[in-house]
Amino acid sequence: MSDERCAFILAGTGSGCGKTTVTLGLLNALQQRGKRVQPFKVGPDYLDTTWHTALTGVPSRNLDSFMLPAATLNALFNQQMQTAQIAVIEGVMGLYDGYGTDPNYCSTAALAKQLGVPVILLVDGKAVSTSIAATVMGFQHFDSRLRIAGVIVNRVNSDSHYQLLKHAIEHYCGIPALGYVPVTPEVVLPERHLGLVTARESHIDTRPWRDFAARIEQTLDIDRLLSLSALATLPPGEWPPLPAADAGKGLTLALADDEAFNFYYPDNLQLLENSGVKIVRFSPLHDASLPECQMLWLGGGYPELHARALAENTSMLASVRAAHQRGVAIYAECGGLMYLGTRLRDLEGNVHSLANVIPGDSQMGKRLTRFGYCEATACQPTLLADEGETLRGHEFHYSDFTPKQAAVMDCQKSRDGKILSQWQGGWQVGNTYASYLHIHFAQRPEMLHRWISAARSAG
Known part of the structure; x- marks a missing residue:
């Protein structure tokens, strides 16, 4: 051909x-x-x-x-x-x-x-x-x-x-x-x-x-x-307004990337890099401390399979807590939420002490706790969304998180025009936000503006 x-x-x-x-x-x-x-x-x-x-x-x-x-x-x-x-x-x-x-x-x-x-x-x-x-x-x-x-x-x-x-x-x-x-x-x-x-x-x-x-x-x-697959023309498309190429200049994002945390959309990372943010990867499992950073992202993955090793890496847990205390703009999705919690109980009943940045405990189950697309509307200003703004994403997890403080997002799952379920999720503590929701930043690039702004204000 x-x-x-x-x-x-x-x-x-x-x-x-x-x-x-x-x-x-x-x-x-x-x-x-x-x-x-x-x-x-x-x-x-x-x-x-x-x-x-x-x-x-x-x-x-x-x-x-x-x-x-x-x-x-x-x-x-x-x-x-x-x-x-x-x-x-x-x-x-x-x-x-x-x-x-x-x-x-x-x-x-x-x-x-x-x-x-x-x-x-x-x-x-x-x-x-x-x-x-x-x-x-x-x-x-x-x-x-x-x-x-x-x-x-x-x-x-x-x-x-x-x-x-x-x-x-x-x-x-x-x-x-x-x-x-x-x-x-x-x-x-x-x-x-x-x-x-x-x-x-x-x-x-x-x-x-x-x-x-x-x-x-x-x-x-x-x-x-x-x-049979010749593509004569590309479909009509247009990007929403994106952050300027120097919006994140001078900021470093520490990205958790190892066997326990590795669920990231490449487009999300590219959008951050295109806004001038420098991404440095690190391992919560194997490294002793965070790299120097003003932003931190703990994505989804399988922390439950590595809970003992994550808990035993106390120097990294201390480094994450210290980053939170000094105002690093921290975002966590799903497995990252579990890591930032107080404790994680695995399927064998073993309890592992973790970062305790978001007070609450995770419990692994044998069945899906929640699965599928849902929407989350902010009840107050958060790291990624202002009050009243709605984020679209998906949840897929076998764990359940029992918080010790009020959630900041009203969530709902709808199908065929009917609301199937409603709940509250997402927790904001200082400059740290964590939830079970996996999201794509391109749906609302204002999320990046908010995250970058939070990182600069803490600096």
């Missing part, structure tokens, strides 16, 4: 159909062809993107229609496509699964139409023959405005079986079958309670993935896939 720009969304019939594995195989195969790929993930997921990034060396970007206005999301997509030849976008759940029952709200299908990119549908070929055409036809006719450009069949171990499936799809559905993906036991994505194990924890052996890419080069028609 030529060097024209291409983009496609790999969508599935449902969760667990193999989207991440096949996405990783395609990314590897395209890179082995010398192509500049840009991985994306539909929705807020942190874990799939870590695998995209680890196996390509290219930071994967989230395209989240709940947190980001359409114009902003398109601008983010367009920005990354300036240096990429091919966008490989992994869908979320099933093709038409969004937030609630509206297939045009936060679904993979809705995003494909918004970006103007074709869908490649991944279907399961195990233990099926002509019936596979009925599955494909159902997805085709559910939304006539959506362009499903081709089909890939997963879990097929013989060419003769695939030829039967290919004939059924092309004869009854009139769209091309682009090949199949064989069962490959040596390529496995490990999982735990929050989903996939992060790529950085897995000490990835890239050889099986290279072999997998070489194998699917033989079973997929990648040339035709790319010819």
Whole structure:
């Protein structure tokens, strides 16, 4: 193919159909062809993107229609496509699964139409023959405005079986079958309670993935896939007003980045750096103290798996407390909230003393405490939002936090126009703010202005 720009969304019939594995195989195969790929993930997921990034060396970007206005999301997509030849976008759940029952709200299908990119549908070929055409036809006719450009069949171990499936799809559905993906036991994505194990924890052996890419080069028609995915124009997009390039000049942000804390959207970090903030990474697990800083960010992750080591690193806990006491502008999300709390009780009943910056205790559970998109409206001025301002984000946690002071955010979860639940969350102590909510700064760049301003006022 030529060097024209291409983009496609790999969508599935449902969760667990193999989207991440096949996405990783395609990314590897395209890179082995010398192509500049840009991985994306539909929705807020942190874990799939870590695998995209680890196996390509290219930071994967989230395209989240709940947190980001359409114009902003398109601008983010367009920005990354300036240096990429091919966008490989992994869908979320099933093709038409969004937030609630509206297939045009936060679904993979809705995003494909918004970006103007074709869908490649991944279907399961195990233990099926002509019936596979009925599955494909159902997805085709559910939304006539959506362009499903081709089909890939997963879990097929013989060419003769695939030829039967290919004939059924092309004869009854009139769209091309682009090949199949064989069962490959040596390529496995490990999982735990929050989903996939992060790529950085897995000490990835890239050889099986290279072999997998070489194998699917033989079973997929990648040339035709790319010819069907030519991107003639980029979607209309516009960034909201962003902080000036020197807004954060002279400020240093200490970023917790190790096995316990590593859930960050690359776009959030880029927005901070573009505003002049210097980011220095550190490890709450392994380092003795914080780097010199005026801002501190403790992101999400798995502090519960490292609670003993975090508690035993008393010099780092003391350093974080001292930073809080001198007014460093501290922001913590989810796992970071747990770390800033007083104690953490793990699943074995062991209690670990932590930073005690946000008075309260965390308790790990065996079931999700809260999951999904929600909105949080500030009841008072906070580090990121003024009173009355609303932030959109998502929560996904097995722990519960019992605070010893009043929360500062009114939170609610709605679906299909109905409020499902309401609660209070988010805690502000001095210049420190922590909550369970994961957010994308591009939805409201004023958050960065507030954080930077708080850091300067404390200095």
